Amino acid sequence: MALEKKLEAVFDLDGEPLVLGGRLDRLDRLDRQPEGGLEIVDYKTGRRETADAYLLKRDLATIIYSLVVLRRYPGASVAGVRYVLLRRAMDVAVSLTEEEMDAGLEHLRRIAREIKASRDFPALANPLCPWCEIQIKGQCPIYVDYPLPMPGQPEPPEE
Numbered sequence: 001m002a003l004e005k006k007l008e009a010v011f012d013l014d015g016e017p018l019v020l021g022g023r024l025d026r027l028d029r030l031d032r033q034p035e036g037g038l039e040i041v042d043y044k045t046g047r048r049e050t051a052d053a054y055l056l057k058r059d060l061a062t063i064i065y066s067l068v069v070l071r072r073y074p075g076a077s078v079a080g081v082r083y084v085l086l087r088r089a090m091d092v093a094v095s096l097t098e099e100e101m102d103a104g105l106e107h108l109r110r111i112a113r114e115i116k117a118s119r120d121f122p123a124l125a126n127p128l129c130p131w132c133e134i135q136i137k138g139q140c141p142i143y144v145d146y147p148l149p150m151p152g153q154p155e156p157p158e159e
């Protein structure tokens, strides 16, 4: 249905907008299944990506993708998110019930409230630094030579 699609949707946060969004690798319409629905496909390229459906179901990406697609395609049902683990040649499909999506949205609202209440945002080096737009633009105050590859470069060998 669509490849590499940036999607956003606006939710309510105590009367103010809460914008959720992300870049979907793929969005498929499951016409072949009797119940139909939209399936979000996310490609994972790392060697150590989890295949644990319990964890993937609770991943913020699963919650955000599902909420945003549901909001942007009213009337459609979201069949779930399929994580394709390319290095492990396997995929894991997870889906959220309506109640789980509601609980996920409340969880995101709690996070947003905590962020709004914070006044200090110290930069904290983490494994995602090589992909951080702030760092790529040369604006991170602490990023110097984080020992992880930049996108497109080979990962370090397994120990």
Ligand code: SF4
Binding pocket: 123, 124, 125, 126, 128, 129, 130, 132, 133, 134, 135, 140, 141, 142, 143
């Ligand atoms: S590169 Fe800097 S700003 Fe970006 S995530 Fe890392 S520490 Fe934070």
